[in-house]
Amino acid sequence: MTKKIVALILSPRELGNCEIIAKEICRNIPEEHELELIRLTAKDIKPCKGCYACLANGTCPLDDDFTEVARSMAxxxxxxxxxxxxxxxANGVLKVFLDRCMQLFSAKYSLRGKPVINLVTAGIKGEAGYSEMMLNSFSLILGLNLRASEVFYGALPGEVFFENDEQCKRAAVLGKDLFSDKERIYADWACPMCGSDVIQLLGGDKVQCVVCRNYGKLDKDGEKLSLKIEFNPDNIFFTEEQAGRHGLWLQDMKARFMKLRRKLAVLTSPYKDQGRWL
Ligand SMILES: Cc1cc2nc3c(=O)[nH]c(=O)nc-3n(C[C@H](O)[C@H](O)[C@H](O)COP(=O)(O)O)c2cc1C
Known part of the structure; x- marks a missing residue:
């Protein structure tokens, strides 16, 4: 059966690096497939209002392109x-989109378990910063099955493949492996729970993985630093069960608000008329 690949492109540049890498990956997928491209930066995605109305029935009061995009991904x-x-x-539109995904807690469709490849482009080696982490954290929160995550370098549109066979070959491998049984192999310095290489230092030897938010510690194995991360049962997004529990916690918020709202109003009202809004 023809598979459907959805490429979410966060670059406004037509035929820019993000777009051509995604297309090169698809050229190398051995399975029969069709490619649907979504330029998220050209879509109308409004920022979440934080009203929690969506928790009631998965319907957001904002009228824009969110549902069309999310349903296509689903x-x-x-x-x-x-x-x-x-x-x-990463491009901030990705975060704006993610914030709107609160509605997926109670929507009738979900992105859970879908294979995903995350790609980041950057103009200068070593300057991709936390962009890869943003994409991986996006995928983990939504329960996607992260197959691979890679950074490609090139500043000009198309430059990622210009006289750069290595990057073109890397894209090809991503396509070949997308639907294969190959396990994702994590680097030996990366978080053993999610593969992230971004760790927060919490003082002493304590650390927390910034992407999956499991806790652990840094050990010394002779001259080498080694990272030990353990499963944190109180995590709110790492497993389906945890996300489900968090969904219930969110549902309970309404009841808590109804119970506390008068007391909260007493606390907040003295701040009401302070300052001038631009
Ligand atoms: C507003 C802006 C900020 C950028 N910041 C960075 C940066 O912090 N680090 C970096 O390596 N490249 C940076 N770049 C370069 C882009 O990441 C690079 O050109 C990339 O290949 C663009 O992908 P695209 O062709 O798909 O748009 C920036 C580009 C723009 C327009």
């Missing part, structure tokens, strides 16, 4: 997310 057999690095992070 109908995909695999997803490619490609973002340029902008000031050491």
């Amino acid at each position: 109908a995909a057999d695999a997803i490619i997310i490609a973002s340029p690095t902008y000031f050491i992070g």
Whole structure:
């Protein structure tokens, strides 16, 4: 059966690096497939209002392109997310989109378990900053099955493949492996739970993985630093069960609000008329 690949492109540049890497990956997928491209930066995605109305029935009061995009992703057999690095992070539209995904806690469709490849482009080696981490954290929160995550370098549109056979070959491998049984292999310095290489220092030898938020510690194995991360049962997004529990916690918020709202109003009202809003 023809597989559907959805490529979520976070670059506004037509035929820019994100777009051509995603297309090169698809040229190398051995399985029969069709490619649907979504330029998220050209879609109308409004920022979440934080009203929690969606928790009641998965319906957001904002009228824009969110549902069209999310439903298309939910109908995909695999997803490619490609973002340029902008000031050491991913394009901010990805975060605006993620914030709106609160509604997926109670929607009738879900992205859980879908294979995803995350791609980041950056103009200067070593300057991709936390952009890859943003894409991986996006995928983990939504329960996507992260098959691979890679950074490609090139500043000009198309430059990622210009006289750069290595990057073109890397894209090809991603396509070949997308639907294969190959396990994702994590680097030996990366978080053993999610593969992230971004770790927060919490003082002493304590650390927390910034992407999966499991806790652990840094040990010394002779001259080498080694990272030990353990499963944190109180995590809110790492497993389906944890996300489900968090969904219930969110549902309970309404009841808590109804119970506390008068007391909260007493606390907040003295701040009401302070300052002048631009
Ligand atoms: C506003 C802006 C900020 C950027 N910031 C960075 C950066 O922090 N680090 C970097 O390596 N490249 C940076 N770049 C370069 C892009 O990441 C690079 O050109 C990338 O290949 C663009 O992908 P695209 O062709 O798909 O748009 C920036 C580009 C723009 C327009």
